Amino acid sequence: MKKIFPDAKAALEGLTFDGMTVMSGGFxxxxxxxNLIMALRDTGVKDITVISNNAGVDDFGLGFLLxxxxxxxxxxxxxxxxxxxxxxxxxxxxxLEFNPQGTLAERCRAGGAGIPGFYTKxxxxxxxxxxxxxxxxxxxxxILETGLAADLSIVKxxxxxxxxxxxxxxxxxxxxxxxxxxxxxTVVEVEEIVPLGSMDPDCIHTPGIFVQxxxxxxxxxxxxxxxxxxxxTA
Amino acid sequence: MKKIFPDAKAALEGLTFDGMTVMSGGFxxxxxxxNLIMALRDTGVKDITVISNNAGVDDFGLGFLLxxxxxxxxxxxxxxxxxxxxxxxxxxxxxLEFNPQGTLAERCRAGGAGIPGFYTKxxxxxxxxxxxxxxxxxxxxxILETGLAADLSIVKxxxxxxxxxxxxxxxxxxxxxxxxxxxxxTVVEVEEIVPLGSMDPDCIHTPGIFVQxxxxxxxxxxxxxxxxxxxxTA
Amino acid sequence: MPWDRNxxxxxxxxxxxxxxxxNLGIGIxxxxxxxxxxxxxxxxxxxxxxxxxxxxxxDDEVDADLINAGKQTIxxxxxxxxxxxxxxxxxxxxxxxxxxxxxAMEVSEKGxxxxxxxxxxxxxxMGGAMDLVAGVKRVVVVMDHASKAGDPKLLHECSLPxxxxxxxxxxxxxxxxxxxxxxxxxxxxxxxxxxTLDDVKAQxxxxxxxxx
Amino acid sequence: MPWDRNxxxxxxxxxxxxxxxxNLGIGIxxxxxxxxxxxxxxxxxxxxxxxxxxxxxxDDEVDADLINAGKQTIxxxxxxxxxxxxxxxxxxxxxxxxxxxxxAMEVSEKGxxxxxxxxxxxxxxMGGAMDLVAGVKRVVVVMDHASKAGDPKLLHECSLPxxxxxxxxxxxxxxxxxxxxxxxxxxxxxxxxxxTLDDVKAQxxxxxxxxx
Numbered sequence: 001m002k003k004i005f006p007d008a009k010a011a012l013e014g015l016t017f018d019g020m021t022v023m024s025g026g027f028x029x030x031x032x033x034x035n036l037i038m039a040l041r042d043t044g045v046k047d048i049t050v051i052s053n054n055a056g057v058d059d060f061g062l063g064f065l066l067x068x069x070x071x072x073x074x075x076x077x078x079x080x081x082x083x084x085x086x087x088x089x090x091x092x093x094x095x096l097e098f099n100p101q102g103t104l105a106e107r108c109r110a111g112g113a114g115i116p117g118f119y120t121k122x123x124x125x126x127x128x129x130x131x132x133x134x135x136x137x138x139x140x141x142x143i144l145e146t147g148l149a150a151d152l153s154i155v156k157x158x159x160x161x162x163x164x165x166x167x168x169x170x171x172x173x174x175x176x177x178x179x180x181x182x183x184x185x186t187v188v189e190v191e192e193i194v195p196l197g198s199m200d201p202d203c204i205h206t207p208g209i210f211v212q213x214x215x216x217x218x219x220x221x222x223x224x225x226x227x228x229x230x231x232x233t234a
Numbered sequence: 235m236k237k238i239f240p241d242a243k244a245a246l247e248g249l250t251f252d253g254m255t256v257m258s259g260g261f262x263x264x265x266x267x268x269n270l271i272m273a274l275r276d277t278g279v280k281d282i283t284v285i286s287n288n289a290g291v292d293d294f295g296l297g298f299l300l301x302x303x304x305x306x307x308x309x310x311x312x313x314x315x316x317x318x319x320x321x322x323x324x325x326x327x328x329x330l331e332f333n334p335q336g337t338l339a340e341r342c343r344a345g346g347a348g349i350p351g352f353y354t355k356x357x358x359x360x361x362x363x364x365x366x367x368x369x370x371x372x373x374x375x376x377i378l379e380t381g382l383a384a385d386l387s388i389v390k391x392x393x394x395x396x397x398x399x400x401x402x403x404x405x406x407x408x409x410x411x412x413x414x415x416x417x418x419x420t421v422v423e424v425e426e427i428v429p430l431g432s433m434d435p436d437c438i439h440t441p442g443i444f445v446q447x448x449x450x451x452x453x454x455x456x457x458x459x460x461x462x463x464x465x466x467t468a
Numbered sequence: 469m470p471w472d473r474n475x476x477x478x479x480x481x482x483x484x485x486x487x488x489x490x491n492l493g494i495g496i497x498x499x500x501x502x503x504x505x506x507x508x509x510x511x512x513x514x515x516x517x518x519x520x521x522x523x524x525x526x527d528d529e530v531d532a533d534l535i536n537a538g539k540q541t542i543x544x545x546x547x548x549x550x551x552x553x554x555x556x557x558x559x560x561x562x563x564x565x566x567x568x569x570x571x572a573m574e575v576s577e578k579g580x581x582x583x584x585x586x587x588x589x590x591x592x593x594m595g596g597a598m599d600l601v602a603g604v605k606r607v608v609v610v611m612d613h614a615s616k617a618g619d620p621k622l623l624h625e626c627s628l629p630x631x632x633x634x635x636x637x638x639x640x641x642x643x644x645x646x647x648x649x650x651x652x653x654x655x656x657x658x659x660x661x662x663x664t665l666d667d668v669k670a671q672x673x674x675x676x677x678x679x680x
Numbered sequence: 681m682p683w684d685r686n687x688x689x690x691x692x693x694x695x696x697x698x699x700x701x702x703n704l705g706i707g708i709x710x711x712x713x714x715x716x717x718x719x720x721x722x723x724x725x726x727x728x729x730x731x732x733x734x735x736x737x738x739d740d741e742v743d744a745d746l747i748n749a750g751k752q753t754i755x756x757x758x759x760x761x762x763x764x765x766x767x768x769x770x771x772x773x774x775x776x777x778x779x780x781x782x783x784a785m786e787v788s789e790k791g792x793x794x795x796x797x798x799x800x801x802x803x804x805x806m807g808g809a810m811d812l813v814a815g816v817k818r819v820v821v822v823m824d825h826a827s828k829a830g831d832p833k834l835l836h837e838c839s840l841p842x843x844x845x846x847x848x849x850x851x852x853x854x855x856x857x858x859x860x861x862x863x864x865x866x867x868x869x870x871x872x873x874x875x876t877l878d879d880v881k882a883q884x885x886x887x888x889x890x891x892x
Contacts (some may be wrong), residue, residue, distance in 0.1 A: 027747075027751075028751040072771075077807050077808070100807075101727065101807050102765075102811030103810075105769050109766040112564075117369070118353070121348065121815065125845030127797075128806075169745045172744075172745040177766070182681045200437065201520075201544060203437035209519055210564065225753065226743060226753055228736050228738060229736040264533075310593060311595050314592030324590060331592050336553075336560060339552070340558075342554070344538075347770030359630055360632065379489050402491035404518075405517050406532075407550055415771075428809065433761075438762075442759065443771060457541060458535070461541050461542075
């Protein structure tokens with residue numbers, strides 16, 4: 001049962017079909033599966049529903065899949081950085097479902113953990129609550145949100161071993177761990193494949209059970225807002 | 235805002251009251267807050283509802299609080315290792331609520347994460363489902379379980395820093411991380427207090443936000459089932 | 469010659485496939501680990517919070533922080549990861565474990581399972597059994613065909629409180645192997661050496677199709 | 681002389697207490713970090729998955745894997761921990777964050793907040809704002825008292841789609857400070873230097889009690 005694949009194209013082979021649902025990890029451009037997004041584009045698969053907190057920028061990340069019109073629908077919390085997204089949406093070419101960011105994160109976790117629904121206070125009294133079941137607990141009102149699953153999850157981690165154990169780095173962790181649990185198949189790209197036994201077993205973020213295929217990728221890691229301070233001069 | 239206290243007695247000062255609810259981490263005798271359980275006994279607090287996967291053994295862990303009749307009710311998944319528990323329960327002196335282990339774990343997580351209720355398949359068609367709301371999702375039936383919170387959570391970790399960041403060791407992690415999130419106040423005992431900045435920030439299991447008080451304890455770490463194999467002789 | 473405990477464990481081990489993640493219950497199911505084929509790669513889960521469970525430790529390796537769900541001391545492997553019980557049961561409930569092997573008191577012909585409670589006796593609790601049978605993809609029960617008193621344990625309906633409803637896929641007893649189509653019915657597919665269909669019928673209340 | 685952006689941030693910083701865990705929104709709220717008193721210990725949360733957010737990096741410290749919720753590059757501190765977005769919003773939803781400082785388009789006298797959507801314009805999304813206002817213990821809004829067109833932003837009822845209902849505890853504008861008893865009503869408790877009650881009344885639609 002070999003999990004390590006030679007490249008992104010090979011890792012997606014046999015996994016894609018028109019109309020599929022794909023979860024894509026990352027927050028903004030941080031911790032996104034750059035290589036697998038490109039490989040997904042190159043499969044030519046159409047009418048994808050993409051679950052991702054953001055939609056990339058025009059010339060990076062999920063922006064590539066928008067350019068090629070492969071995305072039918074986005075489930076996201078914020079899409080403000082992408083002009084092509086705006087154009088397609090306003091032209092009625094793209095469906096969009098907004099979720100509050102924490103609700104989206106929890107829906108992915110729930111989907112991976114066998115929880116079909118949970119109640120949250122987030123969004124009560126807003127458009128998000130419209131049409132959703134309301135229920136009171138201890139005198140407060142909550143709404144029902146459902147678990148999310150995907151035909152395929154594409155995930156970016158820092159390190160993997162051959163069993164698929166994963167470690168993420170700093171804030172590049174974000175949505176990746178939950179999405180890894182919620183894909184029928186989860187394919188992961190990493191910066192480094194490390195020898196089995198070299199990870200601290202107390203510090204593995206995603207156990208290998210959630211990972212079916214792994215590749216080592218090449219990562220540009222583009223920065224959206226390079227914000228710096230001046231070094232005080234002596 | 236000093237979180238480190240000199241000893242278990244000092245760490246519980248002002249936190250206990252009769253009729254309170256206490257979550258206690260650990261699985262069997264592994265990863266239990268030995269020192270804080272003894273200090274809780276010594277406060278003399280009565281009619282406690284204890285949420286803990288197990289109930290200790292007769293002469294260790296929560297067994298001490300059973301001997302002194304300080305526990306009114308247990309919420310647990312398995313209590314088979316404690317004769318005094320059995321005696322009190324059969325004599326009608328002790329209330330008992332069984333939860334499936336995974337449901338108990340998830341209820342603690344939910345309580346800490348602002349989720350008042352969630353649906354699960356666990357227990358459908360069994361006595362556990364009696365009186366609980368049933369709901370269908372995608373043609374399957376699930377039951378509603380509620381989040382759990384506690385007035386006080388007592389937790390055992392391996393290492394802490396002065397901010398309350400925690401690392402657990404091996405299977406002593408078990409229920410401790412969720413219970414740390416679900417206490418109005420969480421008090422932690424550790425084997426070692428380490429300098430701030432010495433933990434890898436990617437490998438902190440419980441961020442300090444969940445921890446109000448910390449002590450360094452002395453740990454017997456009793457073993458329930460010492461099971462070994464023979465070394466092959468050459 | 470009906471199967472003994474080790475024979476039943478060996479037969480259960482044949483249900484494991486390369487790449488499987490498996491949870492083994494207490495008792496005979498624990499013995500299954502001794503019979504995993506050397507040609508397949510299997511990872512054992514322990515529901516308290518561990519994936520990649522190793523064998524029992526040597527005397528000088530015992531670690532109080534390293535136990536399995538039966539509270540026995542164990543060891544880790546190079547592939548091991550640890551996680552919280554919430555994450556562990558997320559894994560179980562979410563359908564990520566391929567197979568669970570469990571003991572039982574009773575199994576019904578529709579796949580209902582009773583293995584946690586005898587009315588009138590002190591109840592110890594269900595532990596993780598209800599979560600496992602509800603969440604794991606495939607559930608194999610290993611048990612004696614009849615009780616010590618000789619009463620059948622494969623029944624039309626379980627008489628004891630259930631652990632799960634329509635959750636069992638296969639039952640391996642000392643007399644043979646039954647496959648269950650959950651909610652529909654059961655089928656005898658193998659007999660232990662020297663055991664006849666009549667032997668099985670004599671000790672079985674459940675309706676089953678004989679396919680041996 | 682009404683307050684400017686920095687004055688408003690400085691005033692908001694006075695709401696922080698020793699030991700607080702705080703989430704700061706984008707814009708003026710980000711400036712609050714510059715005015716945290718040196719006598720108190722405050723930990724900043726970034727909802728993408730970080731506790732213990734440090735200042736912007738020096739040019740040679742920039743790390744693409746280390747950004748805040750505004751997607752800006754930042755640094756870590758000795759106390760920093762990282763976690764998933766699910767754990768991060770568990771922290772937020774579960775009421776563990778003491779204070780959030782956010783910008784707004786409109787606030788109602790009952791504490792309703794609108795800050796994510798203008799009908800007819802392209803909607804960018806609510807990001808984590810709805811989770812923050814629903815979960816954080818105390819919500820402080822910092823905003824200009826009136827829109828650029830001169831329209832009041834403190835209203836009887838919000839006209840824009842809500843981010844949260846009865847969620848705001850305090851509003852700091854360029855003209856002064858309002859305390860809100862969620863669901864009940866608002867009270868003017870401070871005036872910026874040189875600003876009169878009549879100045880405030882002229883630019884406020886919301887009913888408020890004057891306590892200055």
